[in-house]
Amino acid sequence: MTEQPGRLAAYWERQLDKLEAAERKRARHLPGWRTRKHRRTLVAILVVADLIMIAGATRFKVAPEWVFPALWLSGLVIGGSAFLTLRILTGRMTNSFSRLLDEREREWRHRVTYIGYQALSYLMVIALLYSLFIAETENGGVRGAMMLSALLVTGTTIPAIVLGWSLPDDDPEDFEEGMGNA
Template structure:
């Protein structure tokens, strides 16, 4: 059984590596710190929009909530996908293709992201307690929890997008060959 599981795991890792290699060839003109930082700001703004949408959930007009939530989700998710492509393997899960520097970056931002996510979950818990006795308090707490959970999961990619130096063009050309 363990050999079947190990073979399955190897196939999954191979699939992830192939996907990463495909993404590494995308958007070559965008692989600068300036573009990554712009996308990091857009993702953070999308996250803040989700939190703002959760704050107005069931407290006013439904169209305000819908407009804020949907626009924030579309803008933030689009920028997040682009940022994940630009930060490469470091923002992904498991990759055997990481060098020591990339592995160090990934571990560092993963730890920071976990810490921030933990604090955001505490904030969601406090918000849930504060709105528990209000009308639709459970729904409002759940919406804030989901907004802060999405925000927390984007933090490592935002940090990588902001902090990574420009790619070396020679390394990128070697990867294209």
């Protein structure tokens, strides 16, 4: 029984090492895009895509029937692409364990995590109010659930949006040092 924590700890360390190696590999992607201007453009695209998904949720089970899938899928594809690109550009701060972050990155991550939590809480209240407002309409329950899912997706993008908008430009010298011959 005393060997178990040792094996689990060793497994956890191997997993963290794999995550760190994957992050080093991702850090080499899109070097010309690692500017505030590019990140802010992606943030604007992501916000518009989130709004398109929310608009699609308002049209769920309401005529004309083609509007919901068109809005939802376009918002999902556009937003998903912008979100994944933003996650690459913001680096480890959006998706890494604290052990892999330096003090500056850890501070940014804690800040945006709190902002994201607060925004998600408010979005869930909006979803609740929307659900109550449409409860007596035809398909009110599923329409409320669809709005909940749209606002939940939007809420999960908030940390990447805040980081993408507010992070300063990367220092090109630091980026070249980090690329080394690893």
